[in-house]
Amino acid sequence: MGFKRLRSSRRGPGVITVREIARESGVSTATVSRVLSRSEVVSEHTRARVMAVVNRHHYVPHGLAGSLASRRSRQIGIIIPTIANSIYASCTQAVNRVAQQAGYTVLVGISEFSPEYEAELIRRFLERRVEGLILTGVARAHELYQKMEHNGVRFVITWKYSNDCGWPVVSFDNYKASAMAVEHLIGLGHRRIGLICGRSDLNDRALDRRRSFEDTLRSHGIAPDPELIFERDFEFDEGRDATRRMLRHKLPPTALFIANDIQAVGALIECRESGLSIPADISIVGFDDLPIAQYVNPQLTTVRVPSEEMGRLATETLIAGIRRRAPLKSIELSTSLIVRNSTGPAKNARRRGSKRAQGSGK
Amino acid sequence: MGFKRLRSSRRGPGVITVREIARESGVSTATVSRVLSRSEVVSEHTRARVMAVVNRHHYVPHGLAGSLASRRSRQIGIIIPTIANSIYASCTQAVNRVAQQAGYTVLVGISEFSPEYEAELIRRFLERRVEGLILTGVARAHELYQKMEHNGVRFVITWKYSNDCGWPVVSFDNYKASAMAVEHLIGLGHRRIGLICGRSDLNDRALDRRRSFEDTLRSHGIAPDPELIFERDFEFDEGRDATRRMLRHKLPPTALFIANDIQAVGALIECRESGLSIPADISIVGFDDLPIAQYVNPQLTTVRVPSEEMGRLATETLIAGIRRRAPLKSIELSTSLIVRNSTGPAKNARRRGSKRAQGSGK
């Protein structure tokens, strides 16, 4: 107990502390702490006295010290691949809202589709002692899962439903959703169908969608043509360029399944500028149902994903698990095909008529 | 996957601490700490021994305790109004990248255009002891500025350049940028010009753009018509609806300045669906230069804003200020008008010809 250096021990701006507030209001630090958290257990009189001092100094308690002492950080983390695609934005916004409501602060990490970067973000969030983590997809080094468990942090996977991965998941099923989209095209008589999706080596959601595409074709007796499958980044121009290449093919597709709306809009523009009429000459199905899908011409048929609901439920599940100290339960969400004007019967189709919007999942 | 609880003081999962690592590797906690931060001052031999134990336990140091002891949180915060508009997304992504690079973690706050919510976020971030803050716009309660100063946190304002607010600012000037857009229309002979922008009571950027619009018209001898001014939320449909109302006016506008591309796309669609041809019947200038601006038909003339550069520079400025313990310096960025195909001469215009892309700012 040295009496040397009172306020602001080492150096640095002498920001006010509980001790100072306690001294000035003539109570103990414990009482100040109580006023600031569970103010109902404190008498109205002392509460008012303390708050006056607090306000006078613009005192904000040191949350890190508080977290250290209480062993609860009141923080959760979310890691998404990009913030640029508004589909992640709406999910993240929902997460934020629910977490805030429950008294949690959210750390947002953007991995930019890099596994190394994601690992680094997870490490940082663990260091920041988040109580829970919302992750995108399930594919990551086993070591990372170990690290999360060893550090006692709960997590939930989003954007990829899988009932055999062993981790808690709150998501729709990319495989089922894509099958629905592809079957819509096949049902319209299309047999020659192209695919554009994200890079399946960096993105297990893209992988699911691609596998679903190939399997669904096969199950209808159609052999997927590798020359009609493109994996690209999520940019309008990438979708556009891939489409251009497909249209140049000696046997061009009569329909495209494009596993995200950004690339799909690019594809749609490319088709239109190439003089094709949609859906008379070529049909297009997207994925995500971004707001823009209704604002292109023709309006885009696409798969609607419950991104906000997913964010909300994932956060609720996570926080409930943290509070109850119980294992998290998985939830499968459903998607639906929104049939608009970018899909129609194939030329020379044997079967005719189009399906209406239909549900999948549970 | 059960957690065996080791020695844990009160309760809770016995997560490993420095003390345990120190014990197992036969060194002091000080040495473990050195290995984990400035490993170069430790002998290769002990370093290796310590790291072996660290890895075996998947040990992640308690960053909050570290921050408390070192009095540096290594965190900065950014508060944006929404994550849904990709113009903020690209800025935020740049902030993240630079901060990460410099060893800082970023807290992202979404205020949803609510001053109360923003105040709450600032309070939480202060509590989390961020070392710096990146804010959107300059309009907020004086008390908040006081609070930031009293708590010794540095901050920089973005998205609004103003050299008389007294705070450090890294931004372009909304007023100048808008004037450039409006003068483009006036230069094409338009005299009857409508405006759609965000709500100027919640958004000082929208206010600047609106004032600039009105002032620029007046300076060319045109009286702004209140019936041709709409303040709306940032949704396609809002832009569309406002446009519909303007087109119904007994004296409809021949040109629209729409102070963001989201509403502008909505406006463009509405005009097209109303049977107007763009730019023959009506000209449209947007603001932001979102990727979508090139993907609508006709391509949108709009103001390009340096959102990534702003994010990058704001972060660099902030971190430099934190490191040097020096006041932050303001930076004015420039914008440019990207002339595409949605603007053309007014019908019956006296003057003809259109201007090319031109710069503003510094």
Add this chain to the structure above:
DNA sequence: CTGAAAGCGCTAACAT
């Protein structure tokens, strides 16, 4: 190059 020891600012038993 390494260790001992004193806190960082707060919370939560446990008392009163």
Add this chain to the structure above:
DNA sequence: ATGTTAGCGCTTTCAG
């Protein structure tokens, strides 16, 4: 209803 006290897990002088 309020005070006393013992840490939370780490970093950082200061010695050696």
